[in-house]
Amino acid sequence: MNKLLNEEVTNQVKEFLKPMKEAITFVLFTKSGECITCEETRALLNEVSALNDLISLVEKDLEINSDEASLFDVTLAPSFIILDKDGVYQGVKFNGIPAGHEINSFLTAVLDMSGLDYQLDPAIIERLSKIDKDVNIKVFVTLSCPHCPGAVSKAHRLAMLNSHVNAEMIEAQTFSALSQKYNVSGVPKIVINETHELTGNQPLEAFLDELERL
């Protein structure tokens, strides 16, 4: 297979990852047999982790390593999570390949997890700290959607800042059955704890409004 990232993009990514502070780990779950974008996702994570010494990649099989999969609540393939410097799962997950516009939410998550301060408004941090219920945020995206990475990054940041929150990108075309189950026909579509929905790249305040209503 040819490289996914051409020379120009490789250099851009490398430059972008320079400010990384702490080590992070990708844990990728794929499966044998038919698996849409498993190969491409593996290639992407391999190529990106080769661009910075602070990134390592661990590969698992969804079926063979079912214990690990259930530990991180991984049910789809390809799916990967990002662990922090201590190997702790902060609730940041990508289901499907973060290509197209989603490369932005992917690289943003890498930098955020590696300890960069994203200077959120203290009022937002204060509100988020009061959320003490378990929260799952699903963000359905298409790779051609320019508004989607913003929604994914916000959901991931909420997860990184509050241990009760986990957030996952779901690439709607790869997981079309799941998209149909959640009646996704417009993206970004945000589903919180199965019951609360938001559409569009909403401000963090809109996420918090929903979280506070749970």
Place this chain on the structure above:
Amino acid sequence: MFNFDIETTKETTEFDTVQLWDFLIIGGGPAGLNAGLYAKRKGLKVGIIAVDIGGQLHNTTDVDNYLGFSLVQGKELSDSFLKHVTDLDVPILKQTRVTAISKFDAGFLVKTDKFQDFRTKTLLISTGGQPRKLRIPGEKEFANKGVSYCTICDAPFFKDKHVIVAGGGNSAAESVLDLVPWAKKITVVHRSQWRADKILLDKLDKLDNLDIHLQTQILEIIGDEKMTGLRVLDKTTNEERVISADGLFIEIGTVPNSKFVEGFVKMNDNNEILVDDQQMTSVEGVFAAGDITLQPYKQIIISAAEGAKAALAAMTYLNHK
């Protein structure tokens, strides 16, 4: 395969909260970015506050009417604008929404949704527009249940389906072309005649799965759990009928993002800001440019040009003050 759009994860860049700015620009689309370029070259203390960079350029795949570019992606054009402006070190405060503007002795106080306010001698309002809604029954109910305002985002959900595009301008024609790889059948419904460029209409002529209903007004979006069709009025026969379809892409122009300056500057009935031939609003020292003004032709190059004009006019205004 990859569409880059990030330079930093920081919510804010270096943006001086204490200084009195010469010219503060609100909005990061073509008008705001070009104003930043022109003002910086004149030596003004200029900064840009924006929710996002590129504005509506991100909602379009191809741009083929910007002088010098036969065909360029909206995103690519936006990136090249941004690079030109950042090469000149124009400070940009991103992901920040201006909530209110008020006057004080030395100029204007700009309030934002972050924990910062800014002071400036003159300012430019260039916050553009957002997709206009049909404002008909069913539109809200079936939003994201068949009804979409972003063709490039949502086209993949309509693979082998029948979709309707509402509108008759260039955006509607572009939307049809963006749907071609996905939809089985496309129907255009528009209440009057085509306004799109002939060069685009010639491309549509070549499609064999396209139906066009002009002089047809959409009355209602109907469906159960998802939309199933439209109730329309044929204005030539004055008869109502139902067109069955799985999706509706609404491309009927934009509404100005001017709510935050309601009551501060004068607007027309469409909430577009009134400006004079120097782009100055009803408030001296406050300029407006781009899709937010009453100027009827909402085009990238016109927005950019108005931004340049506003920056030069602000310079003149400051010199004569």
